[in-house]
Structures are given as C-alpha cells and as structure tokens.
Amino acid sequence: MNAIYQNDTWGRIRTELRNSIGVDAFNNWIEPISFLGVETNLASFSVPNSFIGNWVSRNYGDAIIHLFGTEGVVISRLGFVAPEQTAARKPKPAPQQQAPKTTATALPASPLDSRFTFEQFVVGTPNELAHAAARRVAEGGDVTFNPLFLYGGVGLGKTHLMHAIAHEIRATRPEARVLYLSAEQFMFRFVQALRFKDMHSFKEQFRSVDMLMVDDLQFIAGKNSTQDEFFHTFNALIEQGKQIVISADRSPGEIEGLEERIRSRLQWGLVVDLHPTNYELRLGILHAKAEAQSKRYPDVGLDVKVLEFLAHRISSNVRVLEGALTRLFAFADLVGRDITLDMAQDTLADLLRQSDRKVTIEEIQRKVAEHYNLRISDLLSPRRARAVARPRQVAMFLSKSLTSKSLPEIGRKFGGRDHTTVIHAVKRVEEMRQTDSQIADDVEILRRTLEA
C-alpha cells in the first residue's frame, strides 16, 4: 500500500474519531499523534511523548484498530514512537530489537509515482513559476538557488513536481543520487536511528546524496530533535553545493513551530508559491486526464461540456478533480453509457454538493474589514480615500474570484455600485498583485482564511 493511500485512510479515520469522541478529546489526544504507516498488521504513530501514546492506546486503541478494519486495512497492534524518550533512554546491554534492514543498507527513499512526470504536468498561470523552477533544478548544472522551496495548498501539484524532478534526473543522470522522502519519513528514520543507535549511518546516508527532497516539511514543525537533525543535514548538504528541494503547505514564515534559524535558512533560496488553480488550468488538466482515461476506456464517449462543467464547479484541488473524472469513466464503463452532463451531475451529486460550500460576499466584507481595521460600512460607503478604496477593491476582487455572483450583483452588495466599478476593481487588484507585494500578500492571506 502506498503512503498517499495510507494517509487518506488515516484522514478518514481521524474524521470518524473526531465525530465519535468529540472535538476536545480529539484535540487533546488524537491531534498530537501522527500516522507513520502500516507494516505487517502494525500501525505506527509518532507521539510527542509516551504519556500520550499510552493514553491513546488504552482509551482509543480498540476504536482505531476497528476503524482501520472498516477501511479494509487489517491491523492487530498499534505502535507509538516518542522521540524524546527514545533519545534520552540509557543504553541497555544487548538490545533485542534489530534495526530493519532498510535503515542500514538502502537509501531510505520513498517510491516515486510513475505518473508524476513533467510531461504529465499541465502548466498554467498559477503554477508556471513553480514549474519553471522545478525544471531548472532538474536540468542540474550550477546550483542557482538553494534550497528551492515550493509551497501551496493541498492537491496543487507539489508532490507531483518533486517526483518529476527525480524522474528527470534519473533519466538524464542515472549516476546522481537523488533522495526523495516526506518529512514524516525523515523523522521516522531519524527516530529509528536513535533507537537502534544507528546515527552514524543515518548521517552518512543523508549527507552523501547529490540532491535531497523533503516533502511536506510542515510535519516536523514543533518536533525539535528532528528539526535539529534536519538543520544539520541541510547545512552539510548546502555546504557541499548539493541541491535541496523542499515543499510545505505554507511559506517558511507561516509555519508555526519552525525554528527561527531553519526559517531564515529556508528563505535564502528561492521560495515559490503554487497558487490555487484557475478555470483555464483546471480545464487544461481535465483535458489531459480525460485523454489518459480514454485510452484506458476506449469505448466510453465523453461530451466535452462535462469538462467545462467540472472545471467550473469543482474548484478545490486537482486531486478531487481527478477523482471525479476517474469515477465518471469507471461508472460509464460499468453501465455501458457515455459521459454526458446529466450523467455527470447524477454520478457526482455528493461531490458537487460538497464543493457547493461557497464563500458569501458578506463573509468577504467582514474579513476584509477586519484585516484592514475598517468597519463594514466603510466598504459600502461612497468614500474614496485610498485607505478605504483599496480594501474595497480587494473585497470586490475576492467576491469575483471566490463566489459565483455576477458583476452587477457584486456591485449592488457594495453600496449599490455599478458593475463597471467592479470590473475596474478586479483589474486594478490584478495589476497591483504583480507590482505591490503588500497587496499580493493581503489578497493571499484573505483568500486562505476565507477558503479554510
């Protein structure tokens, strides 16, 4: 089973647990633990300390084992790994446990998804910079920016780009040692190395690579000994002029619990943001994925209107978009029908309802007013002072991009303004985002809080 699948499984189990034990208990006990993986009926978790591990095991162990079962994953035991405890433990004579072979021999790399190549990556305005930077890194040559730090929301293609770099280097420079792994696995290996007193080979393995890629770095925030080790590995590689690529779900400055020295080190390199997809990019991705699906199901016909419909209606992340398409093809094949608009609406009813949770203009106005320390009535007022007009334009821009309201409707909600005012605001903010990083940041922060 691959790690992505396991994480989804754990995600669903977490949701179940949150519902059954309540938010408070969930936040106290389940939130602090991180799922590491399943190996021969043992599900492993990292925990901040053994107390939490014992508590979870005693109180929720049976429920967790049961929930894995309902997900089709047979588990008989849970294991909890507490880094500090392990580190502090006195050496015992003749330890019984043996380090798993992988830590001592092979590089602890994660498997690469063969579909995650540059060829399969569709480029659009929201991801062109990240794509270009990834290409540059894959070409090799002089290390121009180190590290490359890619960040952005879930399902926007961070992992895809990192795998693509690895694939490319494997193909063009097979002798180069490229190590790709998630931050979670980095920690898991580190903890194992401590536990099995294997630090020497751990360090050697990580410091002898030509390129290190660590995915989802936010995972090690707050995990201090892991962060320390990461910092040393990072510095050692940078000093040798080896390329480092890192991804996270937010920018270095926004990752809470990240040590200051790591944060500033990360900002030395190139920090690139994968923006949320826009309609054109979603449509492009859907076309590419539909082509691939059509090869798999040559008998299934597809009305291209369906792709436009999906690109409009599912704006969350590319993974969801892809899942929707896969479902349509599988279903059409099963029942021997073509994919039409009606059929898509029926088949995806649940998914479409979910993505219907749309932000309202009122919410946007409230958040924008809060952000700029204004009153909502200021945004609706005729005042033209810049301190009010700018935020108003930002709010109109967000209303246009986050809701499906028409320009006249938006104008009406802003104190009865004309739709041409809204058009002007949208254009203005689009321009300013390119030239004024303050506006770009404001829009970004607001968009994220509104979409959260």
Ligand code: ADP
């Ligand atoms: P992240 O790591 O940012 O959460 P992933 O890289 O796992 O996201 O992408 C989620 C899914 O969406 C993957 O199947 C990936 O192939 C696909 N995907 C994301 N962006 C693109 C793109 N621009 N072109 C093609 N596929 C994409």
Ligand code: MG
């Ligand atoms: Mg990812």
